Amino acid sequence: MPSRRLSLAILGLGVLVLSLAMDASADHHRRQRQRQRDGKHCLPPVTSPAYRTECGACHFAYPPALLPSGSWRAILQKLPEHFGEQVDLDPARRRELEDYLAANAAERCGARLAGKIMASLGGQAPLRVSQVPYLVRKHQGDDLPADAFSRPGVGSPANCAACHTGADQGDFDEHRVRIPPR
Ligand code: HEC
Numbered sequence: 268m269p270s271r272r273l274s275l276a277i278l279g280l281g282v283l284v285l286s287l288a289m290d291a292s293a294d295h296h297r298r299q300r301q302r303q304r305d306g307k308h309c310l311p312p313v314t315s316p317a318y319r320t321e322c323g324a325c326h327f328a329y330p331p332a333l334l335p336s337g338s339w340r341a342i343l344q345k346l347p348e349h350f351g352e353q354v355d356l357d358p359a360r361r362r363e364l365e366d367y368l369a370a371n372a373a374e375r376c377g378a379r380l381a382g383k384i385m386a387s388l389g390g391q392a393p394l395r396v397s398q399v400p401y402l403v404r405k406h407q408g409d410d411l412p413a414d415a416f417s418r419p420g421v422g423s424p425a426n427c428a429a430c431h432t433g434a435d436q437g438d439f440d441e442h443r444v445r446i447p448p449r
């Protein structure tokens with residue numbers, strides 16, 4: 268009976284549209300809740316085991332919302348010459364990371380800190396988290412001794428977790444900072 272099949276198809280389409288709409292609204296509410304729960308300086312922590320494995324082996328696994336998707340795309344494109352290192356990924360793994368980073372990049376994140384990062388970039392997509400203007404500014408205050416980034420156990424401004432004790436949970440609040448001694 269073709270008409271029965273047709274009405275089934277229409278019903279199916281209706282369910283699809285409805286569930287897409289519910290999805291979008293759930294997404295919206297999730298972001299809103301996140302914004303309320305957030306301290307001012309928190310980001311969602313890393314959730315992808317693949318990302319943690321591949322991109323946390325040599326350094327802190329940066330929460331994706333620290334950079335816009337354009338930065339992550341450029342970083343993944345340049346992996347054979349990754350800041351003087353060669354990072355090898357098979358194509359499937361690379362695609363997995365690309366999807367994860369694109370979906371969780373700064374412009375997709377409702378956290379206030381992500382908004383500050385995006386606003387400070389003015390459309391630029393730097394290859395380094397430590398070059399994000401908002402973060403550079405935040406580390407120029409009097410609370411940071413001049414030699415802080417070169418102290419033992421720190422070594423570089425990119426070594427967030429050396430000072431931010433909650434960095435692994437995406438927490439960059441200044442109240443959880445411990446600068447290692449000289
Ligand atoms: C073989 C070691 C290695 C692996 C694996 C690796 N990196 Fe790196 N990464 C480095 C080195 C070395 C630097 C430069 C560190 C510095 O200058 O302080 C760096 C720097 C970075 C920076 C810039 C940090 C900053 O703000 O200055 C980002 C972002 C980054 N890596 C992302 C990634 C991503 C994404 C992956 C996974 C696809 C990855 N890295 C895997 C070695 C590695």
Ligand code: HEC
Nearest residue numbers: 308396405408410415416424425426427430439440441444
């Ligand atoms: C040498 C220690 C050190 C390193 C490394 C470091 N930070 Fe910080 N960070 C600080 C200190 C200290 C402050 C507080 C500065 C102030 O309030 O004047 C701060 C402030 C911040 C703030 C603002 C927090 C607030 O409550 O106002 C953010 C966000 C932040 N850091 C992110 C990062 C990220 C991301 C990295 C790595 C790319 C990083 N930091 C690396 C010491 C460090």
